[in-house]
Amino acid sequence: MEEGHSHSDAHSAHKEGFWRRYWFSTDHKVIGLQYGFTALLFLLFGFGLMLLMRWQLASPGVEIPLLGALTPEMYNQFGAMHGTIMVFLGIVPLAVGAFGNYVVPLQIGAPDMAFPRLNMASYHFYFWGGVVMLSSFFVPEGAAKAGWTSYPPLADIETMGQTMWLWGMVLLITSSLLGAVNFIVTIIQLRAEGMTFFRLPFFVWAQFITAFLLLLAFPPLEAAGFLQLADRLLDTSFFLPSGLVTADGPLEVAGGGSPLLWQHLFWFLAHPEVYVLILPAMGIVSEILANNTRKPLWGYRLMVASLIFLGFFSFIVWAHHMFITGMGTTISAFFQVTTMIISIPSVVILSALMITLFGGSIRFNTAMWFALGFLPMFGIGGLTGLPLGLAPTDIPLHDTYYVIGHFHYVVAPGTIFALFAGIYYWFPKVTGRTMNETLGRIHFWGSLVAMNGIFFPMLIQGLPGVSRRLFDGGLTYSFAEGVIHYNVVMSVSAFILLLFQLPFIINFFMSIKRGRKVEKSNHWESTTLEWSAAPTPPIGHGNFATVPTVYHGPYEYSVPGHESDFCPQDVPVALSGSDTAKSVES
Amino acid sequence: MQIPYEVQARPDTGVNNAKLGIWLFLASEVMLFGGLFAAYVFLRIGADAWPGMMMYGTEVMAERADEILNVPLATLNTMILIASSVTMVMAWASLKMDRFDRYKLYMGLTILLALGFLVVKSFEYGEKFDHHWYASTNNFLGVYFVLTGLHAIHVTGGILVNAYFWGPGTKLWKRGTARDKAHFTNRIEVAGLYWHFVDLVWIFLFPTIYLI
Numbered sequence: 164m165e166e167g168h169s170h171s172d173a174h175s176a177h178k179e180g181f182w183r184r185y186w187f188s189t190d191h192k193v194i195g196l197q198y199g200f201t202a203l204l205f206l207l208f209g210f211g212l213m214l215l216m217r218w219q220l221a222s223p224g225v226e227i228p229l230l231g232a233l234t235p236e237m238y239n240q241f242g243a244m245h246g247t248i249m250v251f252l253g254i255v256p257l258a259v260g261a262f263g264n265y266v267v268p269l270q271i272g273a274p275d276m277a278f279p280r281l282n283m284a285s286y287h288f289y290f291w292g293g294v295v296m297l298s299s300f301f302v303p304e305g306a307a308k309a310g311w312t313s314y315p316p317l318a319d320i321e322t323m324g325q326t327m328w329l330w331g332m333v334l335l336i337t338s339s340l341l342g343a344v345n346f347i348v349t350i351i352q353l354r355a356e357g358m359t360f361f362r363l364p365f366f367v368w369a370q371f372i373t374a375f376l377l378l379l380a381f382p383p384l385e386a387a388g389f390l391q392l393a394d395r396l397l398d399t400s401f402f403l404p405s406g407l408v409t410a411d412g413p414l415e416v417a418g419g420g421s422p423l424l425w426q427h428l429f430w431f432l433a434h435p436e437v438y439v440l441i442l443p444a445m446g447i448v449s450e451i452l453a454n455n456t457r458k459p460l461w462g463y464r465l466m467v468a469s470l471i472f473l474g475f476f477s478f479i480v481w482a483h484h485m486f487i488t489g490m491g492t493t494i495s496a497f498f499q500v501t502t503m504i505i506s507i508p509s510v511v512i513l514s515a516l517m518i519t520l521f522g523g524s525i526r527f528n529t530a531m532w533f534a535l536g537f538l539p540m541f542g543i544g545g546l547t548g549l550p551l552g553l554a555p556t557d558i559p560l561h562d563t564y565y566v567i568g569h570f571h572y573v574v575a576p577g578t579i580f581a582l583f584a585g586i587y588y589w590f591p592k593v594t595g596r597t598m599n600e601t602l603g604r605i606h607f608w609g610s611l612v613a614m615n616g617i618f619f620p621m622l623i624q625g626l627p628g629v630s631r632r633l634f635d636g637g638l639t640y641s642f643a644e645g646v647i648h649y650n651v652v653m654s655v656s657a658f659i660l661l662l663f664q665l666p667f668i669i670n671f672f673m674s675i676k677r678g679r680k681v682e683k684s685n686h687w688e689s690t691t692l693e694w695s696a697a698p699t700p701p702i703g704h705g706n707f708a709t710v711p712t713v714y715h716g717p718y719e720y721s722v723p724g725h726e727s728d729f730c731p732q733d734v735p736v737a738l739s740g741s742d743t744a745k746s747v748e749s
Numbered sequence: 750m751q752i753p754y755e756v757q758a759r760p761d762t763g764v765n766n767a768k769l770g771i772w773l774f775l776a777s778e779v780m781l782f783g784g785l786f787a788a789y790v791f792l793r794i795g796a797d798a799w800p801g802m803m804m805y806g807t808e809v810m811a812e813r814a815d816e817i818l819n820v821p822l823a824t825l826n827t828m829i830l831i832a833s834s835v836t837m838v839m840a841w842a843s844l845k846m847d848r849f850d851r852y853k854l855y856m857g858l859t860i861l862l863a864l865g866f867l868v869v870k871s872f873e874y875g876e877k878f879d880h881h882w883y884a885s886t887n888n889f890l891g892v893y894f895v896l897t898g899l900h901a902i903h904v905t906g907g908i909l910v911n912a913y914f915w916g917p918g919t920k921l922w923k924r925g926t927a928r929d930k931a932h933f934t935n936r937i938e939v940a941g942l943y944w945h946f947v948d949l950v951w952i953f954l955f956p957t958i959y960l961i
Contacts, residue, residue, distance in 0.1 A: 275752060277766045344773045352754050352766050382777050383784030390788060393895050398885035401792065401895075417887045419801065424791050428784055 189279035190704050194286050195265030196593070201290060202257035206579075208297075209248035210664075212241040214657055220636035221654030235634045239308035240300070240324070242632075246311025247328065250436070251335050252293050254578055258443035259339075259377070260289065262585050263346060263370045265593070269693035270364050272355025272711045272733075275704075277348040285342040292334030299327035312429060315402035315422045319394045320409060329392050336385045339377045346374035355692070357713035361467070362732065364691045364717040365460060368467050369446030372474040373439050380435035380478070387428035394420075423488055430481035438477045440574055441541070442470065444581030445512055448534045451588050452516055454689050455531040456523030457728050459718040462515040469508035469515075476505040486554040487561050495554045502552035509545055513538065529603030533584035536611050537577060544572030547622060562632070565625020568618050576614040583607075583667070591686040592693060595700035596678030602670040609663030616656030620649035688729050690719050695731030756932045771939045775946050782950055785899070786957070789892050800889035810887065817882070818893065818959050819873055826869050827955050833862035834948045837911075837941045844934045849922065852937075856915045859944070863908045870901055893958055900954060903947045910940050 188194060218225065219233045226232050233241075268276055276282045299306040307328035309318035318325050350363070350371045363371075390401045398416060402425045405418030453460045460466065482490065482498040516538060525531065547569040550556035560566060583606070591597050625631075628642040636650045637643025684699040696711035711733040719730040730736060758765050793799050800811050811817050840855035877883075877890070884894040914937060922933040 273753075277752060278770065279752070340774070340777050344770050344777075347773055348766050348770045351762055351769060352759050352764075353752070378773060378777050379780050382781035383787075386781050386784030386788065389895065389899065390785075393884060393891065397883070397891075397894070399891035399895070400885075400888060401788065401891060417802075417885060417891075419792075419796055419888050421792060421795055424788055427791070428788065431784070 187283060189275075189283050191264050191268050191276045191279070191282060192593075192701055192706075194282050195261050195263075197286050198256050198260030198264060198289070199262075201286075201293065202253050202261055205248050205293060206253040206257065207664075209245050209253055210661070212245040212248070214661060216241050216245070217654040217657040219634070221651045223635040223638055233634075236305065236308060238634045239310075240306045243307045243310050243313075243328075244296070244300070247296065247307070249574075250311065250440070251332070252289075252296065254440055254574065254582070255339070255436075256289055257582055258447075258578065259346075259370065259373060259439070260286070260342065262366075262443060262447065262582070262589070263342075263373075266589065266693055267346065267367055267370050268349060268353065269592075269697055269701075269706055270367050270691050271350060271353060271358055272692050272696065272707065272713065273349060273353035274706055274710075276345050277352055278345050281341050281345050285338045285345065288334050288338035288341065292331045292338060295327055295331035295334060299324045299331070302327060312433070313391070313425075314429075315391065315394065315425050316404070316407055318391060318425075319402055320414070326392070326395055329388050329395070332388050333385065333392075336381045336388070339381050343374040343378040343381075346370055347378065350374075355711050355713055358732075359713075361464065362713055362716050364446075365449040365463065365466060366443075366446035368470055369442040369449075372470050373442045375474055376435040376439050376442075376477060380432045380439075383428050384432035387425055387432075390428075391425065423485075423490065426485050426488060427482070430484045431478075434481040434484065435477040437570075437573070438473055440578050441509075442473070444537065444541075444578040445470075445516075447581045447585040447588070448516060448537050450691070451530050451534040451584050452519050453718045453720065454588075454687050455526045455528065455534070456520055457526070457720045458519060458523045459716075459720055460515065461518040461521075462511075463716070463718065466512050466515050469511040472508045473505065476501060476508070480505050483552050483557070486557045492554075499553055503549075506545065506549065506552070513542060513545070528587070529598065529600055529607060530584045530588035532604065532607045533580045533587065536607065537580045537584065540572060540576035540580060540611075540614070544569060544574075544577050547572060559628060560625060562630055563625035564621040564629050564631050567631050568621030568625060571618045571621070575618065576611065580610075583610075586671075588687070589693075590674065590678075591681045592699055592701075594675055594678065596674055596680055597686070598674040598678060599670050602666040606663060606667040606670065609666070610660060613656045613660035613663055617653050617660065620646075620653050624649055685731070688727070690729050690731050691717055692732055696733045756928055756935060765935060767935060767939050768942075771942050775942065778946060778950075782899075782953075785896055786953070789896065789957070792888050792892065796888065801887040810889075814889070814959055814961070817889070819876060820959050822869055822873050823955055823959050826866050827951065829862050829866045829869065830948045830951050833859045833866070834945050836862065837944050841934065841937045841941050844922075844930075844937055847930075849919075853915065853919075856911060856937075860908055860911050860915060863904055863911070866904060867901060867908075870897070896954060896958065900947070900950055903950065907940075907944050907947050910943070914940055 185193060185197075188197075215227060215230070215233065216238060218227055219238060224232050230237075264276070264282065268274070296306075302323045304322035304324065306324040307313065307318075307321065309321050309325060313325065313328065350367060354363070390399075393399045394401055394403065400416040400418050400420040402422050403414065403416050403418055403420045404422065407414045407416075407418065449460055449466070480498060480501045482494060483502045486495055486498075520535075547565070551560060551566060551569060587598055587603055624637075624643070624646045627646055629637050629640065629646060630642075633640055633643070637647045681699060684697075685694040686699060687694065689695065692711055692713070697706050698708070712735075713732045714735045715730070715732060717732060719725075719732075721728045722730050725736070752766070753759070754765050755767070756765060758768075762769070798809060800814055800817055802808065802810060836855045836858040840852050840859060843849070843851035843855055874894075877894075882890055884891045918936070919933070921929050921936075
C-alpha cells in the first residue's frame, strides 16, 4: 500500500528541511543510521545499568555517587531493564535495523527497501517503544522488576512499571513485524538482474532468515503480552492459578490460570530470538572473513543450508528453557533431542568460517580482529550451552551464574564483537573516511581481555550453584563462599571494559570529521555490490548511478588467472571455477 | 527514485511487492491468533470445569458455552461478515471491469456491513455486562472477551482502511492513467485479502468459543 514515488526525484533536487531529511526520512540509509545511533545509545545505557549492578555486587551496600546505596527494588529494576534494553533496544535494532537496513538493499542492487514509508514507521515504533521503556523508570515505584522474561504470577502483581514494559514491548514488536515484512519483500522482489538466491552475499541470507524468525516468532509473544495486559488491567487470571496468596493476603481473582502458559508463549518467541541475535552477527563476520582472507567463503551453499535449517529448528527447541518447571519427562526428552540437533548447523557454520581462514593471506585490520575474536568467543558461548540443553545437567545449573556466563559469551564477545567489526568495516562506506587503526586495536584487545574477565568467572561461580538473582552478590549464601571473591574480578573487569570503550567512542566521532579519506570507492577491494557498484560515500537518495547487473557469485576472491585478487559481482568476466562455470559444467 | 514492481508483478516471482507483503503480514497474524488459540486450548485442558465457576463461588456458572453466550446473535454476525467478504470481492471485480460507480456501491456496503457487525457485537457485550459478567469473572469469559475484542479491533482497522479507499484513497484511481488504475485495483485486492483474513478468524472463533 505504498504511494508512488514519482515525487521523490524532486526531493533530491531541492534541499530538504532538517526534520524531513534526518527524522522523517524514507531513505533506507538514513533510517539505518537512525537505528544505529539510537541502538548504540541504548547499548551504552544498558551497559551503565549493568555497571551499577556490578558495583553493588563487588561491594554490597556501597554508596554510589548520585544514587546512594542501591535498594533491592532498584537492583531488580536495573536487572530487568538491562536485559530488555540490551536485547530488544540495543542488539537487535543495531544488527537488523541498522546493518540490515543500510547494507541489504545495497548488496542486492536495490534502489531502496520495498516499502520506504513502512521502513520509516518501523523506526518510529522502535523509538517510541524505547521512550516508553525508559520513561517507566519515572513512574511510581519504578520500572519493571520481574526480569526480562516477565514471568507471572510475579509480573501479574507487579507495580505500574510492568504495564509500561508491556506497552513498550507491543510497540517494539510492531516495529519488528513491519521491518521483517519489509526485509523479506525487499530481498525477494528487489534483487538486481542476475542476483539469484545463490549469488546473495551470506549477510543477506542471514538477514533473510532472521526476518522470517522475527515475523513468525514475535506474534505469539504479542499474544502473551495482550493476555498479561488483560491480567493486569482487566483483572483476568490467564496466568494466575487458584488460591494464590501474596504478602497482602489472598489474591482476589477468579484463578484457574497457568503461569506455565506464559513461559511457553514467551520462550516460543525468545528462543528464535537467540538466533535473531546471532545470525546477523554470523553474516557480518562472514563478509569480513572472506574480504580479509582474500578467499571465497568455504562451503557457502552448506552454510546457507545450515542457516535455513537453523531457522526451522529454532521453532521447536523453546522448552529447553523450562526443564525445571515440571512439564514432564516426555516433553523434556523431545526438547533435549531437538536442542542437540540444532547445535549441529551452528557448528557447521562456525567450522566453515574457521576453514575459510585456512591458507588465506590474512589482512589484519581492526574489522578483521573483531571478526576473528568472534570465532573463539562464540565457540565458548556455544559449547557452554550444551550442558544447559540436557535436563540432567541443566537442573543443577538452572538459574545460576553459569547460565548468565553462557549467554553473555554468545551475545557480548560474540554478537557485539561482530557488530563492532561491522562498524569498522562499513564505516568507510557510510562516511568516506576510515577509522583509526591504532585506537581500533586498543579497543579490540582491551575489550577482549575485559569481557573474558567478566564472563569467565561467571561460569566458575555458577558451577557450585550461585544463583543469578542475589542482590548482595552471595554474602548470605553458603554456596557462594568459595567463589564470592570473583565478584571483585568481574566488577573491576566491567569498569575496565568501560575504559576501553572510550577509544572507540573517540575514534568514532573523530573519524566522522577527521578520518583519513578513502582513495577509491571500493576501499576494501571487496566483491559485493555495496562497494563495487555504489559510490562511497553514498550521495542522497538513490543507491546506484545505473542499476547493476550481477554476473557471478558473491565471493570471487583470488580467482586463478584473473588480473586482480578480487572480481566484483557486477563485472562481466568469465571465471573458471565460479558458480556460473560450474553450472555450465553440470 | 522508483521502487520496482510496485504495480507490475516481478516476472520470476509472479507477484508485486504489496501482495507479497500482505501475505507475509497475514502469516504473522496467523501466528498471533494461533498463539491465542493455543493459549485457549492450554487453559481449557487444564481447567476443572468449562465454562467454569462463578468468581469466588462454588456455584457452576453453566454446563455449556451456549447457555452463557448468545448464539443467534453470533450466527447473525457470521452471516454479516461473510456477506461483507462477498461485497469486498465484488468491489474489486467492479474495478477490474472498470465500473467505478459499482465499486463505490460495493465498498460502501462492505463498510456498512462491518459497522453492523460491531453494532451487533456491542449489543452482545452489553448483555454480558447487564448480568455482571466481565472478563475477570472466569477464564471462559476472559478468553471470550480478549479474543473477540482483539478480533473487533481488527475489524475496526479494516473499516478504517476500507473507508480510506472509499473516500480520499480514490484520488489515485481518478488520476486516470492505466498504471494508476492498476495500482488502485492492486490496493483493493490487498485490502480485500486482509478483510477475508479477518472474516476467517471469526469463522474459527465462532465455533470454538460459542459452540463447543
